[in-house]
Amino acid sequence: MSRWIRNPGLVLMPALLLSVALLGCSGEKKKERKGGDDPTKDGDAAAGELKPVKVGTKTISGTVKLGKEEPDYAKLNADLKAKIDAKPKDKAACEEAYKQTLWLVDKDTQGVQNVVVWLMPEKDDQFFDVEELAKKMGGKDKEVVLDQPHCHFEPRVLVLFPDYIDPKQPGTADDPNYVKTGQKFYAITPASIEHNTKVQPPQGAGSGMSKVVPRSTQKDPTKGVDVSAATGIRPYNISKGSIKIACDIHPWMEGAAWALPHPLAKVTDKRGDFEIKNVPDSGKVRIFVWHEKAGFINEGGNKGQLIDVSDAKKDFTINDVK
Numbered sequence: 676m677s678r679w680i681r682n683p684g685l686v687l688m689p690a691l692l693l694s695v696a697l698l699g700c701s702g703e704k705k706k707e708r709k710g711g712d713d714p715t716k717d718g719d720a721a722a723g724e725l726k727p728v729k730v731g732t733k734t735i736s737g738t739v740k741l742g743k744e745e746p747d748y749a750k751l752n753a754d755l756k757a758k759i760d761a762k763p764k765d766k767a768a769c770e771e772a773y774k775q776t777l778w779l780v781d782k783d784t785q786g787v788q789n790v791v792v793w794l795m796p797e798k799d800d801q802f803f804d805v806e807e808l809a810k811k812m813g814g815k816d817k818e819v820v821l822d823q824p825h826c827h828f829e830p831r832v833l834v835l836f837p838d839y840i841d842p843k844q845p846g847t848a849d850d851p852n853y854v855k856t857g858q859k860f861y862a863i864t865p866a867s868i869e870h871n872t873k874v875q876p877p878q879g880a881g882s883g884m885s886k887v888v889p890r891s892t893q894k895d896p897t898k899g900v901d902v903s904a905a906t907g908i909r910p911y912n913i914s915k916g917s918i919k920i921a922c923d924i925h926p927w928m929e930g931a932a933w934a935l936p937h938p939l940a941k942v943t944d945k946r947g948d949f950e951i952k953n954v955p956d957s958g959k960v961r962i963f964v965w966h967e968k969a970g971f972i973n974e975g976g977n978k979g980q981l982i983d984v985s986d987a988k989k990d991f992t993i994n995d996v997k
C-alpha cells in the first residue's frame with residue numbers, strides 16, 4: 676500500500692514516467708506501446724492492482740509502556756497554565772485543563788494512554804478486505820465524537836475508519852477505490868465556552884476545517900459540527916503524518932487523529948493496553964505504534980514493523996519521550 680506507507684513508489688513514479696516518455700520518443704519502441712499515451716494502460720495494468728488479504732479471527736494485544744525516561748510533567752503543566760492564564764475570559768471554565776494531557780501515564784504500571792496502534796498488510800500492493808466488517812459496523816463505531824469539556828479534547832487522540840477499499844474493484848496502491856463506511860465524526864461542545872475547532876488533514880486526507888461548534892452534547896452529537904462532512908476526511912498516505920486537531924480560541928488545545936481504510940486499529944486505554952481483533956488467520960502483517968509526542972515507536976518507523984500474526988502478544992516501550 677505504497678499510497679499510505681512507502682515512499683519508494685512515489686520516488687520511482689517520476690522516473691518510470693520519464694522512461695515511458697523517453698521510450699515514446701523513439702520510433703522503434705512505439706510499436707510496443709499499443710496501449711496509447713496513457714502510461715497506466717501500458718503493459719500489464721492488472722499487475723498494479725491491489726490484492727486482498729482476508730481478515731480473520733485472530734487477536735493481537737499488548738501494552739505500551741514508558742521506559743526509564745520520564746516526560747517533564749512539571750514543565751508541561753507550567754506551560755499549559757501560562758497559556759490558559761493568558762486568556763482571562765475563559766480562565767475559570769478552563770481551570771480543569773491545567774493538568775497536561777499530552778502524556779497520560781498510569782502511575783503503577785507506566786502504561787501510556789492515547790497511543791495509536793494499527794496494522795497493515797505485509798506488502799504495499801495488498802489491502803485488508805474489510806467489506807463485511809464495514810457492513811456490520813454499527814453503534815459507537817459508526818459515530819466518533821470529539822468532546823471539548825473544560826477546554827481540552829476528549830478523547831485527545833482518535834482513529835477513524837471513514838472508507839474501506841472496494842474488494843470488487845480495489846484499484847492500485849497509488850489510487851485505491853474507496854467506499855464510504857458511513858462513519859460520522861462529530862465535534863461537540865457541552866460547555867458554555869465557545870470553541871472554534873480546527874481540523875487539519877495532511878495532503879490527500881481531505882480539506883481543512885475551522886468552525887465554531889454549536890452547543891451540543893453526547894446525547895445528540897448531530898447538533899455539533901459534522902467534521903466528516905466538513906472535511907471529507909479519508910484514508911491517506913500515512914507518511915504525511917497525523918491529522919491535527921486544534922482550537923483557534925484556546926491555543927493549548929491539541930489533538931490528533933489517523934484515518935485508516937480498515938478497523939484493525941486501537942487507541943491505548945488508561946493502562947496502555949490495546950487489543951486488535953479481526954487479524955488475518957495466517958501470514959505476516961505490519962504493526963504501527965504512534966504517540967503524539969514520541970512519534971512512531973515501532974521498528975521501521977512509518978513503514979511499520981513486520982510481525983507474524985501468531986505473535987498474539989506485542990508489548991512496546993517508549994524510550995524516547997522527545
Ligand SMILES: [Cu+2]
Nearest residue numbers: 870922924925
Ligand atoms: Cu477551544
